[in-house]
Amino acid sequence: MNQPLPALPEAKDTRVHFNVEEAQAGDYQRWARSDSGSSERRIFDSIGSMFVFAAALGFARSTRRPITGRKRDVFRWQNLDEINQTLLRSIAMSATDGGVEVLRDRGKIADIVEEFAAAGVDILIAEMGDDPSRDRALEALARLTSEVAAASGS
Numbered sequence: 001m002n003q004p005l006p007a008l009p010e011a012k013d014t015r016v017h018f019n020v021e022e023a024q025a026g027d028y029q030r031w032a033r034s035d036s037g038s039s040e041r042r043i044f045d046s047i048g049s050m051f052v053f054a055a056a057l058g059f060a061r062s063t064r065r066p067i068t069g070r071k072r073d074v075f076r077w078q079n080l081d082e083i084n085q086t087l088l089r090s091i092a093m094s095a096t097d098g099g100v101e102v103l104r105d106r107g108k109i110a111d112i113v114e115e116f117a118a119a120g121v122d123i124l125i126a127e128m129g130d131d132p133s134r135d136r137a138l139e140a141l142a143r144l145t146s147e148v149a150a151a152s153g154s
Contacts, residue, residue: 015107019071054120055113060151064115
């Protein structure tokens with residue numbers, strides 16, 4: 001018998017933004033935004049998409065680490081589409097042994113996925129180099145995307 005899924009718990013935290021390490025902010029800007037006036041294409045179409053990919057990569061490798069030093073507010077929940085919001089919630093639930101209680105606290109979700117994203121950016125830097133060419137970056141992303149997909153069972 002199919003029973004309806006229970007409603008998601010009401011969020012008790014009103015946190016609406018995601019942070020990255022100040023030390024990694026340049027990587028987000030370099031890989032997710034073109035320089036003003038530059039015709040160079042970006043590797044990621046937005047900071048949010050890079051963050052979600054980095055969080056998924058960190059999660060796929062079971063690697064997370066706290067943000068060290070200063071934090072930078074880089075984007076907001078509402079900048080993510082529903083699929084990416086759901087992916088980040090799923091990562092947070094899995095990291096807390098599937099506990100739906102984490103869904104009540106948007107700040108806790110953000111804290112968890114920020115740690116996976118910090119580790120994921122470290123992995124991206126290791127795989128793509130500090131200043132990758134677009135071709136090298138895309139080759140690395142193809143390998144890493146396959147790894148993330150395999151870890152998620154896709």
